[in-house]
Amino acid sequence: MIKSEAASPQRASWLPRFLSSPPVRFLRSERAIAIAMVTPSILLVLVFVYGFIGWSALVSVSNWHNINPDYSFVGLDNFRDLFNNFRFQIDIRNTIAFTVLFVASCLVIGLALAALLDRHIVGEGVFRSIFLFPMAISFIVTGVVWRWLLAPRAGVNLLVSKTGWIHMDYSWYTDSKIMYVHQGSRLGDALHTVGLGFLADPNYGLPLAMISVVIAATWQMSGFVMVLYLAGLRAIPDELKEAARVDGASEMQVLRHISLPLLRPVTLSAIIILGHQSLKIFDLVVSMTGTGAGFATDVPALFMFQSTFRANNFARGAAVSIVMLVSVSVLIIPYLYWSLRRESRL
């Protein structure tokens, strides 16, 4: 009895001492739990994201042009061939045209919708949902729907023609025409005088078929931009706007000089999110138009897919994906740097 009574306080004093020893304390800490929780995903990301990026980079400088893997080093030959490839040159033109048009139209339409909804109108929630719903649909479905809506023999053309006012036979995404500055035109001559004559070339034009894809993509994503802007607008203190109004500013001036400058971070986020999406766009183009007439709607991701899985040209496919990765990084890395620096300042 006495012995056991003596033993129990001893145990009691030994156990907390063990539990409070530095290694065990560490294991019980939140930090350790956090590390344990995050380790599997870090390992997976290391292998399946960064490992495969590294592997793609390795393949992109290899000589692997058919089913047989051939890892012999060829330097930057694949990239040189790629940039000399007429299809890839077209793809770069298309991506730039698509990105500029898509991001610009999403921002403009998104901001306009947000500014309208910000008036605290009746049924705001309903409108917000209606504009946001397209985002819930996958790009594949959007592509199929718009493929039919803009098919020259159906959809919009047919609808407009059936009204009987005008006969509409716009060729939409089947158009192979490129809109560009012609050599010898007035604008072409103007470009020449400032040393930019090379821009007067179909390689620096806008494929008309791309406009159809931009319409579909904008339809899907502008609601998302609207929500971003709406949140941004609601975050602006009413006092600022009231003060401006008291000083005699019109509603347009309030928007121009108060709201828009304060929305700049939102615009930047929207540009980053839309921009990296449009540089990588694949599913929408595949289901809606494919490569298009004369590659009018071809994009690098499609070229990468066909090079790799149709032509078995793995080195070229890897080179395309590395170029895509670099182009997205150029957009993302400054943004990450900027947002991380801002976070650490908070």
Next chain:
Amino acid sequence: MNIYRNWRLFAVSMVGLLALGAIAACGSGDNATSTPTTSGGSPTATGAQLSGKLEIFSWWTTGGEAAGLQALYNLYPQVCPGNVTIQNSTIAGGGGDAARQVLSTRMQGGDPPGTFQIHMGHELLDSYVASGDMQPLTSLFAQQGWNNVFPQGVLDIVSKGGVPYSVPVNIHRANVLWYNTKTFTDNGLTAPKTFADFFTVADALKAKGITPLALGDKDTFESVQLLETALLGVLGPDAYKGLWTGTTDWKSSQVTDALNTFQRMLTYTNNDHSSLTWDQANDLVINGSAGMTIMGDWVDADNKAKGFTNSGWVPTPGTSGTYDALSDTFGLPKNAPNPDAVTCWLKLVGSKAGQEAFNPLKGSVCARTDCNTSLFGTYLQSAISDWKTNTIVPSLAHGAAASPSFLSDVSDAVISFAASPDVATLQSRLATACTSAGVCK
């Protein structure tokens, strides 16, 4: 802040786990297992009893293709005694593109299916034969007497260095011009045999406000196939075959002629061709808004399915007497599981019974020349008699003539031609394609 951070960590790890789950799910695929309806040994069959699983990989998922495949599965137990379970691994989409992608992953990962559907010719020879992943089938061909029942033209296409690597189950013809007989008789036209005839007919149709040549090249192979028939019609079979072996010069004036012809044919097509598929282009012929279309003989099955009876056909201009062939074949991968069951499958698909069961359903003709003609419809009967007598050449658009990378470069050149129809550029790009494929010097 702490809670927020932990939740973020938790979310990140969950996303990681989900990614792992997705990867695991991708690995398993969607394989349906179908057990043959009749099992057990046939009294006439001899040899060891087969057992285990036989995985057959294809992109035959719908309509006549799937029915033909099922007919072969039903025959399997009668030809191959034992109780083999057939695993029907099909991957739909893109005319086999999706299936080929999965196949290449599996072959490179050392996990070949028992056997797989692949186009005869360079699609196989320049891929898995070149990489040493296929078993030569010389003794099987000799044992089954296939060297006598398959035409020499086909034996040439399935062989590399005289060694056959796959068994053709069917034959399709790529150089067929389909026309609406009602439109033609109403306008007093006859089916064109030469390019001169073709352009006369096309002008007459155009004058009546009818699209002369329906084209639907959304999937791009359709315009490549049109180019292929133009090359074949202008160059003739021998020079055409030389294009794919390096003996015909891509820069020659004959090729220029063919490309000019191709360009001229494109001016008679419907404007919205890049939004249509081949069967939608055929719809234009069916409803009379177009007069002709140039497409493979799977159009016959499409016409039947759509109840269209005013269909006429001739070989494409300048190609009578030539059979521009493509075929679905099966081979035996090295390290294939259950190779004995696979070999018996190959015997079945090459046999008279197997080909007679499969082809009437699929809407193609037998690769063998001894099939019972009465099993087939009107068009196919005429195709069978051509098959026995014509010169056989390999189709480009369907993998027989050139390696996948050669074909892909040719396709790219043809697609960009639609936007900038410059024959000289097209010709130099085709010549470059031949050089980078290692065929031309």
